[in-house]
Amino acid sequence: MNHLSVQFKGVSKKYTHFALENIDLELPTGSIMGFIGANGAGKSTTIRILMGLVHQDQGSVQVLGHPMPSDQAAAKLDIGFVSEDMRLYGPATLAWHMDFLRPIYPRWDQSYADKLVQRFDLKPQQKIKGLSHGQRVKAALLLALARRPRLLVLDEPTTGLDPVARHEVLQELMAVLADEDRTILFSSHNTLDVEQISDQITFIDRGRIIDSDNKEAFLDRWRRLRLLLPPDTVLPRLPGVVEVGGSGRLPVLTTNRFEPAMVSACNDLGATVQAVDTMTLEEIFVANVHCRRERLTA
Amino acid sequence: MHSDILISQSDGRPMYLQIMEQIKQRVAVGEWAPGEEIPSIRQLAVSLSVSVITVKRAYLELEREGVILTQQGKGSIVAPNPNLAPRLFHEEFSEHLEQVARLGDLLGLSSDEIAHRTKEASNRLIEARYTKETL
Numbered sequence: 001m002n003h004l005s006v007q008f009k010g011v012s013k014k015y016t017h018f019a020l021e022n023i024d025l026e027l028p029t030g031s032i033m034g035f036i037g038a039n040g041a042g043k044s045t046t047i048r049i050l051m052g053l054v055h056q057d058q059g060s061v062q063v064l065g066h067p068m069p070s071d072q073a074a075a076k077l078d079i080g081f082v083s084e085d086m087r088l089y090g091p092a093t094l095a096w097h098m099d100f101l102r103p104i105y106p107r108w109d110q111s112y113a114d115k116l117v118q119r120f121d122l123k124p125q126q127k128i129k130g131l132s133h134g135q136r137v138k139a140a141l142l143l144a145l146a147r148r149p150r151l152l153v154l155d156e157p158t159t160g161l162d163p164v165a166r167h168e169v170l171q172e173l174m175a176v177l178a179d180e181d182r183t184i185l186f187s188s189h190n191t192l193d194v195e196q197i198s199d200q201i202t203f204i205d206r207g208r209i210i211d212s213d214n215k216e217a218f219l220d221r222w223r224r225l226r227l228l229l230p231p232d233t234v235l236p237r238l239p240g241v242v243e244v245g246g247s248g249r250l251p252v253l254t255t256n257r258f259e260p261a262m263v264s265a266c267n268d269l270g271a272t273v274q275a276v277d278t279m280t281l282e283e284i285f286v287a288n289v290h291c292r293r294e295r296l297t298a
Numbered sequence: 299m300h301s302d303i304l305i306s307q308s309d310g311r312p313m314y315l316q317i318m319e320q321i322k323q324r325v326a327v328g329e330w331a332p333g334e335e336i337p338s339i340r341q342l343a344v345s346l347s348v349s350v351i352t353v354k355r356a357y358l359e360l361e362r363e364g365v366i367l368t369q370q371g372k373g374s375i376v377a378p379n380p381n382l383a384p385r386l387f388h389e390e391f392s393e394h395l396e397q398v399a400r401l402g403d404l405l406g407l408s409s410d411e412i413a414h415r416t417k418e419a420s421n422r423l424i425e426a427r428y429t430k431e432t433l
Contacts, residue, residue, distance in 0.1 A: 032349060167347075174347045178340060192307065199351040216355050219312060274400060278312065 004062070005029045005151050005183040011049060011059030020045050020207045023059070027200060030180040032173070034194030034215075035187040036285055037204035043187040044083070046204065047155050050185070051081055064151055077105070080144030082137075083155035090129035094122060094139050098146070105147040113146035120168060134165040141169060145176065152176060154186040158193050170197055191282040201281070203288055210292050211256075215281075222284045223258035227251050228272040238265065242291040254279075254287050305346055313348055317356040319387075322365060325380050332378050336366060339374075 006027035013020040020042050027033045037043045048054040050063060052072030061068040066075035088097060094117075102108045117124055120138040131139060137157065144152060152173075158166045174197055176182050188194050194201060195215070202212040211218075229235060229249045238253065240262065246252035255262065263273050279287070303320045305313055324330045337345070343353040357374060360366045364381035368374040402412040 031351070171347050174344045177350065178344045180340065196307070196313075197347060197349050199349045214351055215349060216314065216351055275397070278310070 003029055005064055006033075006050060006185060007060075007062040008046075008050075009060045011046075011056045011061060013045060013049060013054065013056050018042070018045075018207060020049075020056075023209055025202065025209065025212065027183060027185055029183050030177070031199035032177060032184040032186070032197055033200040033202060034198035035185060035202050035204065036189065036191060036194055036281075037187070038189065038289070041204045042207045043204055044155055045207075047083070047153060047185075047187060050153060051079065052076070078150045080147055080149035080152045081155075082140045082144050082153075082157060084159065086140060088128045088136065088140060088143075091127060093125050093127055094142075095124035097128075097139070097143055098124070101143060101147065107148040109146055109148050112148070113142060116142045116145060116172070119172065134161050137161060138165060138169065141172070145172065150182055152182070152184045152186075154184065156188060157186055158188060158190055166193065173197060191280070191285055195281040203285055205289050205292060211288055218281070218284060219278065221256050221258055222279045222287070223255055224275075224277040224279060224283075225253040225255065225262065225266065225273055226275045226277065227253065227266060228274055230270050233270055235269065235271065238262070243287055254291075256288070303342075303346060305348055313352050314356040314359065317342075317346070317348070317353060318360055321356070321360060322382055325365060325376055326382055330376050332376050332380060334376050336374050336376060 004026055006025060008023050008025035011020065011023040011025075018040070023046060025046070035043055035046070045054060049056050049061060050068065052069035052075070055069050063075045064078050066072070068075060098110075098113055102110065116122075120135075120142060122135060122139060122142065128136065128139065137160070141154070141157065144154075154173075157173075158169055161169065170193060173184055173186070176184060186194075198215050200212070201215050201218055203210045213221075226246070227235070227250065229251065231249065235244070235251055238255075240255045240257035241253045242256050243254040244251055245254070253266075258276075263276065266273050303317065305316055309316055321330070321336075325332075330336060336342075339353045339357055340350055343350040346353070357366065357368060361368050361374075364377055364379075366374050366380070367377050398412060398416065402409075402415075407415070
C-alpha cells in the first residue's frame with residue numbers, strides 16, 4: 001500500500017491575476033496536515049486541484065494512488081470533501097441527505113452517523129435552511145464522515161464556528177485518526193486549531209509553498225533571541241537569522257534554524273543573550289511570510 | 299484511565315513537555331504502576347485531541363529518560379524502575395534560575411537578597427501544599 005495519500009509534484013496553474021507555482025506536497029497516510037495561508041494565498045485552488053475540480057496546467061497529482069484529474073471518479077469514492085461553498089439542499093432535512101447518500105457509498109456507516117447526530121447535537125428532521133452556520137458545517141461534516149472515507153479533505157472546517165462547535169469538530173477529526181489508514185488534509189487560517197491537531201504543517205503564500213515540515217520540527221527550528229549589546233557595537237549578519245527587530249542595543253533575532261551553538265556565537269560577539277523564546281505557530285507563520293515577501297521585493 | 303491529562307494552550311511550554319510532565323506525575327503518585335501498560339500513542343493522541351506526532355515525541359523523550367519502555371509493535375509500559383529525575387526539568391530549572399539572576403540584577407538586588415527571595419518562594423509553596431493537605 002502506498003504510504004503517501006497525497007502527492008503533488010511540480011504542480012502549476014495560471015490564472016489572469018493569480019498563479020499557483022511549482023507546488024510540491026506530500027501527505028503520509030495516517031496523519032493530519034494543516035494547510036495554512038492568508039486569504040487568497042492559494043489554499044482553495046490547491047484543494048480543488050487535489051479533488052480534480054480544477055485541472056493543473058503542469059505537474060502530477062496522485063491521490064490515494066489515483067492520478068488526478070484523469071482518475072477522479074475512482075478517487076472520489078474514497079475522499080470525503082467539505083468546503084464552505086458546498087451547499088446542502090435547503091428545503092430538505094439532514095435525514096433526507098443521509099438517505100440520499102447511503103446507497104451511493106458502499107461504506108456508509110449508519111450507526112456512526114447516528115452517533116455523530118448526538119455528538120454534534122443535530123436534529124435529523126430539521127430542514128437545512130433553518131440551521132445556523134455552525135450546524136450546517138457540522139451537518140456537512142457528518143455526511144462526509146459517515147462515508148468512512150480514507151481521505152478527508154476539509155476547506156476551512158472551523159471557520160466561523162463558536163468555541164464549543166470548534167471543539168466538537170476537532171475532537172471528531174482526531175477520532176478519525178484512531179484508524180491508522182485514514183488521512184486528513186484541512187486548510188485553515190486559524191493557527192491554533194492547526195497547531196493542536198496537525199502532524200504536518202504546510203504554509204502557502206502568494207501561490208507558493210513557503211515551508212512544509214512536521215509540526216515538532218517546525219516548533220523546534222524557530223526561536224526568538226533577545227540580546228543585550230554593549231554600547232557602540234553592531235551585530236554582524238548571522239547565519240540562520242531571518243529577521244532582526246528590536247532596538248539598537250536590544251536587538252531581537254528571529255531564526256528558523258535554531259541550535260544551541262547560536263547562543264554561544266552571540267556571546268562570542270560580546271552580546272548577552274537575555275532570553276531564547278519559543279514561538280507559536282501563528283508567530284512562525286507571520287515571520288515566515290514577512291521574510292519571504294521581503295526577499296521577493298529586495 | 300488517561301482522559302484527565304489536560305493540555306493548556308496558555309501554558310507557554312510546548313505540548314509535548316506538558317504531556318511528559320503529567321505522565322511523570324501519574325507514575326510518581328503510582329496511578330500508573332511500574333510494568334503497567336499505558337495507552338498507545340494513537341489512543342492518547344485521540345483522547346487528548348493532540349496530534350500523533352506530539353504524543354510520539356513525548357513518548358520518545360520519556361523513553362530516553364527511562365520513564366517508559368516502548369516495544370516495537372507491542373505498545374508501551376511504565377519502566378520497571380522508572381527514572382523520574384528528569385533531564386528536561388533540570389534544564390528548564392537552570393534556565394529559570396538564570397532568568398532570576400538576570401532580573402535580580404536589573405532590579406539591583408544583591409545575590410544574598412536573590413537567595414533570600416528564592417527561599418521565601420520555596421517556603422510559600424510548602425505552606426500552600428500543607429494547607430491543601432489539611433483541608
